[in-house]
Amino acid sequence: MDITEVIREFVVTEYLPDTPADELEVDYDLFRNGVVNSLDLLRLISWLKDQFGIPVDELDIVPENFRTVAAIRDFVESALPAPAERTLS
């Protein structure tokens, strides 16, 4: 699975259990639509650390990085060390 799919599946499983994964648009605004509250965000950050091994600094916690599935993907990609060597389960 590529990064976008991994993230999309997590978001759907966690926050939108009634939505089939492929129906969640990658640019769907998770904040304006009230999908992610502050505890959800903490869990999302914790999951990103575990899943991709990236430390999320408090100063990285800006809405632009978490607003949509695409934004989360971009954030993860920019934080990962060497894209070519990446392997995902």
Add this chain to the structure above:
Amino acid sequence: MYEWSQAHHELRAEFAPWYEVLSEGHLDADNDPGSDTDSDGGSPIRKWEQVRASGLLRLPFHTEWGGRGLDLLSTMYVLEGLGEGCRDGGLCFSICTQLVSAGIPLQRFGGPELKARYLPGICDGSTITAHAITDPRGGSDVLGMGMTAKPDGDDHWILDGDKVFVTNGPVADLIVVYALTDASLGPFGLTAFLVERGTEGLLAGPDLPKLGLRSSPLGELSLRNCRIPAANVLGRPGLGFAVLDHVMRWEILCSFIVQAGAMRHRLDRCVAHATQRRQFGRPIGSFQMIADQIVEMKIGVENSRRWLYDAAEGVVRGRDVTTDVAIAKVVTSEANVRSALAAVQIFGGRGYLAETGLEKDLRDAVGGTIYSGTTQMQRIRIARMLGLKESQT
């Protein structure tokens, strides 16, 4: 668990002589907290001049601002000594609030200009600090708060609303006020502002009577059309949630390691009492039922210390400690209430008297299950981190 060095022991010992001074008269202060009310209506924080002189307020701040430059674990180690040595729980609580409410987020999220302006006064205690998160509408549900901030031109914000339960609020010179800047942005709708005493439209209410922690002033704030420079935002607009999370970690680890210290003191006191006090021709400690209660107190101390120091080590190592800090808070606050109640019981009639100081400990301990996120909210946080949904918790 974390190993303490000789340097740590020496550091802790350096502050020990102050604790007798800070404890002196604590029972009177609890019975009559407003007795030294000054002319402008606020009760000064008891012994504040001695607290300042002790240097305790400098612990976690960089030397550049007049601090001692200690990391989180070393700061906690000294504060554990404060809890063990100082019998005035309210004073300890005000000290912790001073350490974490404004200085800690300023050091982490403030720009150079803001730090230079405020940190020296925070370190030497000439600037008393507080933080105002809770308001009449939003308590546990922080994002449900009524306090709002709206932009006023490019370089100011207008804050409007009320805050309740502000520790140090009646006497604070600098308050970190959390306000909603855009309710539609969910967690990113919250912003932290540094607000100075004397700002037009800011009114601090008097110290309110309460169950325990009576020597720690606590009051309400009202902000009416308060114009705050944009430069006084901590971090940036929308980062209030991350600022609050950072502060709450420090607040929980620092103020509850103080409680672990207090529990240790209480345990030693109960062991001594149970050894000396005789009934039916034997020391009461030889009765299994008394020994059991003391053993529970011991387990409570050790459990609390381990959770708190372990979570702190996780913070330093960059581990995700959301769950650990919540567990540490529940474990310590609840162990402290049980320990205080057991001590009253073990001392019998004497434990019930104000003069022994144990009933005060019990009243102080109850607050710990409420502030910094109630026991219930910590459990919800743990459930959520496990992936359990709201409807299942």
